[in-house]
Amino acid sequence: MSKKFKFFEQVNRSFDRAAALTDHDPAMLSQIRECNSVYHMSFPVKRDDGSIEAIHGWRAEHSHHKLPTKGGIRFSYLVTEDEVRALAALMTYKCAIAEVPFGGAKGGIKITAHKYSVAELERITRRYTFELVKKNFIGPGVDVPAPDYGTGPREMAWMADTYTSLSAGELNSLACVTGKPVAQGGIRGRVEATGRGVMFGIREACSVKSDMQSLGLSTGLDGKTVVIQGLGNVGYHAAKFLEEEGAKIIGVAEFEGAIHSAEGLGVEAIMAHRKANDSLLDFPSAKNLESSAAALELECDILVPAALENQITEENAPRVAAKIIAEAANGPLSADADEILARRKVMILPDTYLNAGGVTVSYFEWLKDLSHVRFGRMQKRFEEGAFRRLIGALEARTGQSFTDAEKSMLTRGAGEEDLVNSGLEETMANAFHQIRATQKRYGDHATLRDGAFINAIDKIVLCYDHLGIFP
Numbered sequence: 001m002s003k004k005f006k007f008f009e010q011v012n013r014s015f016d017r018a019a020a021l022t023d024h025d026p027a028m029l030s031q032i033r034e035c036n037s038v039y040h041m042s043f044p045v046k047r048d049d050g051s052i053e054a055i056h057g058w059r060a061e062h063s064h065h066k067l068p069t070k071g072g073i074r075f076s077y078l079v080t081e082d083e084v085r086a087l088a089a090l091m092t093y094k095c096a097i098a099e100v101p102f103g104g105a106k107g108g109i110k111i112t113a114h115k116y117s118v119a120e121l122e123r124i125t126r127r128y129t130f131e132l133v134k135k136n137f138i139g140p141g142v143d144v145p146a147p148d149y150g151t152g153p154r155e156m157a158w159m160a161d162t163y164t165s166l167s168a169g170e171l172n173s174l175a176c177v178t179g180k181p182v183a184q185g186g187i188r189g190r191v192e193a194t195g196r197g198v199m200f201g202i203r204e205a206c207s208v209k210s211d212m213q214s215l216g217l218s219t220g221l222d223g224k225t226v227v228i229q230g231l232g233n234v235g236y237h238a239a240k241f242l243e244e245e246g247a248k249i250i251g252v253a254e255f256e257g258a259i260h261s262a263e264g265l266g267v268e269a270i271m272a273h274r275k276a277n278d279s280l281l282d283f284p285s286a287k288n289l290e291s292s293a294a295a296l297e298l299e300c301d302i303l304v305p306a307a308l309e310n311q312i313t314e315e316n317a318p319r320v321a322a323k324i325i326a327e328a329a330n331g332p333l334s335a336d337a338d339e340i341l342a343r344r345k346v347m348i349l350p351d352t353y354l355n356a357g358g359v360t361v362s363y364f365e366w367l368k369d370l371s372h373v374r375f376g377r378m379q380k381r382f383e384e385g386a387f388r389r390l391i392g393a394l395e396a397r398t399g400q401s402f403t404d405a406e407k408s409m410l411t412r413g414a415g416e417e418d419l420v421n422s423g424l425e426e427t428m429a430n431a432f433h434q435i436r437a438t439q440k441r442y443g444d445h446a447t448l449r450d451g452a453f454i455n456a457i458d459k460i461v462l463c464y465d466h467l468g469i470f471p
């Protein structure tokens, strides 16, 4: 990569392109694109060998038009202030697109997680949380972190525990962070939510006949060939759910390399192979590619970059052969790559929409923590009784009996995970048709990314109007 990648500038290029299509007040637009507050901290951590290391961390709150602000915490040696600002901005637009009532935020700690012991990671995470508490950058009504690249339920449990121990008597303290283990106030379905949402988004896009015809594809996921970059939380779950819907995973890339098989690879078998061999290379019946990045250029229907930002740039974009690019990661396409691929009429499902499943289910978790009751707890048994009475009445009227298997399927009441997944599906389906409708309204030159940004801008403007800030 020749030019230094400035992520926040790239996000703002997409914002400006879409904003230029609207007739909103330029002062309002410039307020929306700014990042409201950034906290950069550094603190010492004692390593297991007794040495002391200075750790750098950030939390950026991009927009306070709705509170709390919300966004993940990333552990990566690549974290910079520019990156957290950019990711916080994407969160603002994502929440608006998915109609999740939060402002956008993001945090990061500049570490390579696997170089630290679990005890060291716990000390780092707890100290980071303590620093956020000191500066009022965390709290159920203030700013609510979640998992992102390099973090998961374990780190969220440490954060929730640290916050709770510093806020004695605060009834809603567990709602200070989402993505927690279920036993610590988490919600069923959150771990898989982003990947499941990616599948719902792709499935919805592939259900529109005219769009598929113009790409030379049939409708539906069945038989679609898919390449995935990154087999972490988002990439693995997206691949798994796409495969369950009948798609064929023909290529997978991880940092150690990439594999390809036109016959399809089998996600669970790849995961088992990678665990056993510490690498996905040399997977039986697949071919190793010359580099990890080569997977991005494989012939396929759907390319799913699910690792990090800036993976497809003006350098490799001309060689991308996919018909649909599904941005499971945040910012995987540079703004130049986006324009090159849009000119080539590749369908790009934008990150601000496609990976919103994580924050959507985080919203459900936050609601659960505030209401102190599991979703479905009060109505599940009542629903089952009502379904049983209905079945009984049908049997009496028709004189025909249902089998036991049919009865148990028809009378099942919704549990927490059913409700979470159905709320997620509804959100992803609605948001897709909203952004597509906006794209169509602005004509052929507008992309789905423009549609997504315009919808987000319109919703945020409405919010400022109601606040009376821009009369």
Ligand code: NAD
Pocket (backbone or CB within 6 Å): 072, 147, 148, 149, 150, 151, 194, 229, 230, 231, 232, 233, 234, 235, 253, 254, 255, 292, 306, 307, 308, 309, 328, 329, 330, 331, 355, 356, 358, 359
């Ligand atoms: P993760 O740490 O669980 O997984 C990322 C995977 O990508 C890892 O397995 C890593 O080895 C791999 N990887 C890194 N560089 C690579 C490269 N150059 N080529 C191939 N593989 C590479 O992280 P995640 O939570 O799955 O996040 C992935 C992306 O999705 C990030 O952009 C993140 O911001 C975004 N995202 C995550 C969530 C969430 O709920 N976790 C929500 C929305 C968006």
